[in-house]
Amino acid sequence: MTPSLQPHNSAKHPPQIIHNDSLVLQDMLGVGAYGSVYKAYDQVSRQMRAIKCIRTAGLDSRQRAFQGHEAELHSLVSGHPNIATLHEVVEEDDFFYMIMDCGLEGDLFSKITERGGYVGKALAIKSIFGQIASAVLHCHSKGVFHRDLKPENIIMFGDVVKLVDFGLATTEPISSDFGCGSTFYLSPECQGGYVEQVTSFDSAANDVWSLGVILINLVFGRNPWKQACPRDETFSAFVLNNDFLQTILPMSDELNDIIKSVFCLNSKRRLSLPEFARRVQGCTSFTTAGEGSSSSSPRATAAAAGATGAETTPIRFHFGHDALLCNSRDNKAQSQGQDSGVCVELHSVA
Template identity: 50%
Template structure:
């Protein structure tokens, strides 16, 4: 079990992100722009100079890393590769290992992440059909990850990319993912999306929690984001007055958000404090499919919509909770998972310098030998282990909670909720993204 990610590396000798712009990797892939910069590296836009196909390239720094930090990089790459067999997970196309960094070539989604599509473009709020389509795709991706023993632990709109004019979404960023069914990595992820059991260790001997239901809780917050453009609370903790109010009154969310009765009922199943009783993903999918509407114009809202200085237009509800009619979108069919494309377990192929691979239509053939035409650095192409096939749809995926159902570790949440005074609440805006690469 790997613990919570180590601190950021010391970047001794690390070149500036813009220094790599224009560089051609493997003789064909040219870095053209910078998408983001984080503690562990840089994400670039890139283009295949022979096919003009765009890609994104994650340059993970190797200089100054401790062995533990290297293991986290390797784990992210390996788990992402296994998960990318699903069509709603961003494809990991190729890995190239250079002396100073590891280049991870991934699918490029030019429409950005789900966060910007919700807050800046207002693409899903008021559009129940589109929101349902997107959320079902997210459910499929997460269920597939769980079926092969991968738990994301950082599900949030910033880690979901959008394509096809919002019709298709893809799960990304496996930097905090784990293969541990039970984990003791408390505080792992983003506070807005963490489950209560993930916040702080429970009293001994229950100093661990199940990874799967923690992901389910995060899915519930994303569902509120998609439908209302808000977060239900800042933190699912006793320190958060909004969350305590919800613990005291299960109907509380309908008083601050324009939720339909059906969606409110679904959220109660997701936001079950006891992880052993929390809804499973297959059951959640069925409820979402049957949900006639996500929002309601008759929702009892205790406070008026905030004024513009406190609620920019991109965060505001559409027309003060008025639902915009849209054409129906049919649910997605069961995805056909591609066969594994890599067969050898972490074998390495040496790359000769100064040659190019002009025989292939794409630079990313798993068996090709290519090189860098603009640098004297040699690249090693890393072949990952095989991916796993998903189980047939409808097969129940189960998990064992580290806490017995009868255990009362979560009772302090209930007790603290009784101390909440009757005050006016308003839902917090969606948190600005914090990019960590």
């Protein structure tokens, strides 16, 4: 039976579950620009669910269609182990509900910035990045381009991560929706171009650029720059010298070569997603300091210093017709090193 949610008129209270429904509402997980997310227990599947609740009262037909578009694209890519499955969509009264997988350990952003992160943990970085890349590759194979890839939209399920929030996703391989996404993760062409103005951009290549920033997040606990635009001094320095990041971060030559191929201003020459994923999995060292040492923000370093090891768990990733096997955790490495003081720390952007 389709769960029926009884919306509450007050913004201070969550929607209420009718007594004979399978879902038992618990508490709020978060609030976004377009709605709130609640946690609920499904008594039939005996699984926790996340309910994205969007108020539709006052929205015009175009805005209502936008909400339906998100659900349609999310449903299209559901079923992949690294994408939160959209189980049901319910529209009642003045509310639109999306019922999906629920992770109880927060998002990747909080893991990186508040709970130790992955600095110095090469096997864990390969595991997490491999899962994210596999999810995005699955989306692309279905003709869906996320356009808002960032740690806040990647939910933790133990050693497994799942991609969420397809509110900005598109099925257009070539897009002209400039500025669509979060500032730290936007490619230059998504902002209109760096050297010269462009009229459109490659949606898949834009996702690859965002994944490059996420990889820097994982390895160093920082962003490479605030925005990939001429106003940003760090990015401008990188454009003049594409080895610049290696001068401010303890980045290995191997990772530097990968990053330069990803942060390529010419999107046609940018590394493809399958090749990007393969090269990360095959990288022998991400940093010049070795597996157990790398640069991090003070907050991430302090948290990582107290992390304890765990047995490695093999995880298989699929990139096209290839399969790669790596361990999900590095049970020896801990973050040491010191803050470079140059790259910006991670900040949450709506």
